[in-house]
Amino acid sequence: MxxxxxxxxKIVTLTNGRIGPSHLADxxxxxxxxxxxVKVAEAPIGSRFSNAVIDFSRMTVSVIAVETDVVVAGExxxxxxxxxxxxxxQTGILTERVLPRLRDAxxxxxxxxxxxxxxxxxxxxxxxxNEKPGGHGDRAVAVGIVDMALWDxxxxxxxxxxxxxxxxxxxxxxxPAESVWVYAAGGYYYPDGTLGSLRDEIxxxxxxxxxxxxxxxxxxxxxxxxERIEGxxxxxxxGCRLAVDANGRFDxxxxxxxxxxxxxxxxxxxxxPCDPLDYLSHAxxxxxxxxRLATGENLFAVQEVRNLxxxxxxxxxxxxxxxxxxxxxxxxxxxxxxxxxxxxGWQAARCCPHGGHLYNLAVAAAFGLxxxxxxxxxxEPFGGFVDEQPIxxxxxxxxxxxxxxxxxxxxxxxxxxxxxxR
Ligand SMILES: [Mg+2]
Numbered sequence: 093m094x095x096x097x098x099x100x101x102k103i104v105t106l107t108n109g110r111i112g113p114s115h116l117a118d119x120x121x122x123x124x125x126x127x128x129x130v131k132v133a134e135a136p137i138g139s140r141f142s143n144a145v146i147d148f149s150r151m152t153v154s155v156i157a158v159e160t161d162v163v164v165a166g167e168x169x170x171x172x173x174x175x176x177x178x179x180x181x182q183t184g185i186l187t188e189r190v191l192p193r194l195r196d197a198x199x200x201x202x203x204x205x206x207x208x209x210x211x212x213x214x215x216x217x218x219x220x221x222n223e224k225p226g227g228h229g230d231r232a233v234a235v236g237i238v239d240m241a242l243w244d245x246x247x248x249x250x251x252x253x254x255x256x257x258x259x260x261x262x263x264x265x266x267x268p269a270e271s272v273w274v275y276a277a278g279g280y281y282y283p284d285g286t287l288g289s290l291r292d293e294i295x296x297x298x299x300x301x302x303x304x305x306x307x308x309x310x311x312x313x314x315x316x317x318x319e320r321i322e323g324x325x326x327x328x329x330x331g332c333r334l335a336v337d338a339n340g341r342f343d344x345x346x347x348x349x350x351x352x353x354x355x356x357x358x359x360x361x362x363x364x365p366c367d368p369l370d371y372l373s374h375a376x377x378x379x380x381x382x383x384r385l386a387t388g389e390n391l392f393a394v395q396e397v398r399n400l401x402x403x404x405x406x407x408x409x410x411x412x413x414x415x416x417x418x419x420x421x422x423x424x425x426x427x428x429x430x431x432x433x434x435x436x437g438w439q440a441a442r443c444c445p446h447g448g449h450l451y452n453l454a455v456a457a458a459f460g461l462x463x464x465x466x467x468x469x470x471x472e473p474f475g476g477f478v479d480e481q482p483i484x485x486x487x488x489x490x491x492x493x494x495x496x497x498x499x500x501x502x503x504x505x506x507x508x509x510x511x512x513x514r
Contacts, residue, residue, distance in 0.1 A: 239422025279307020
């Protein structure tokens, strides 16, 4: 890990007890599940590497704790949420807009009327009150953080792992997957990086059980990037594949130059060649590049995905879509994205979310997605999966004995949230 996690001295208790009744008993009272408080904090996940567009030295993440009046096995149910790496902490939007709307909503409005359990789908609508269409960006991240925490709380309150709770709520596939394909996303640009250190890094991922890996491109010259690609391909065993990621850096001529050069290799995919909203450039590339294209991690709403499907010329039978549920309003929005895509000939198996953490893994299993990104050893402790579930032959099994997201099964993350919110 590049930076040991230090908790920032910036914890906001949003409600000071103003959500729900202030006279809660130790045990759950009869009536709907209630949110009793929401705490908001920031933590750094800075690293000393860069991709083609940003360096991660000042990257932060929001972490929230949604406290409820439900008690299970003597412990009050608390749902935790955080955002994927790559987008900064969202304290302002959370504390000034999104969470006050939850605070001001009657408890009865926020629950499933049949079960009395919190309903994150309804909560999303409440959080979006008085928000105009468009302009998703950071607002989608803030709502996604709360969505994660609410789903964690709901799953814990009902004694189910998150993937089961999501499956039961949305019913998109017959049954959730028991394991999910993951690939090791690394190969960043380090100030002192060499081809040797890149190869050592890739070897370490193979040793961890990954089969497929990804490295960055676009942060160096084409010649240098091709050297990196060939250096990695030379050490990959048969059957292991390499993807490359330009992080939206290129204009169309540069993207085409890279596409021409990359066509010489049997790559897993060519990711985010151009700006994520430049659909026409994607359409031109899709005509020219015979291999798989991947994009979508910087689309944050159904309408943006609909536009991509309409205008970007991507090929439903081969290309990959990487929208990140935790950055884009959460599970319900993601389910709507899948509905939009399926109506246009895509299958959920062609979706593989950015993010590399427990929540997106659960969504992938629950919704029948093709896989999930993973960042071995970086973005810890938010990145990665349950400690006791190693990567085996490029797949990770879902922990079926941990209610909720599974934070309690990831010691470093569990320790962090306990220190943040004690
Ligand atoms: Mg990417």
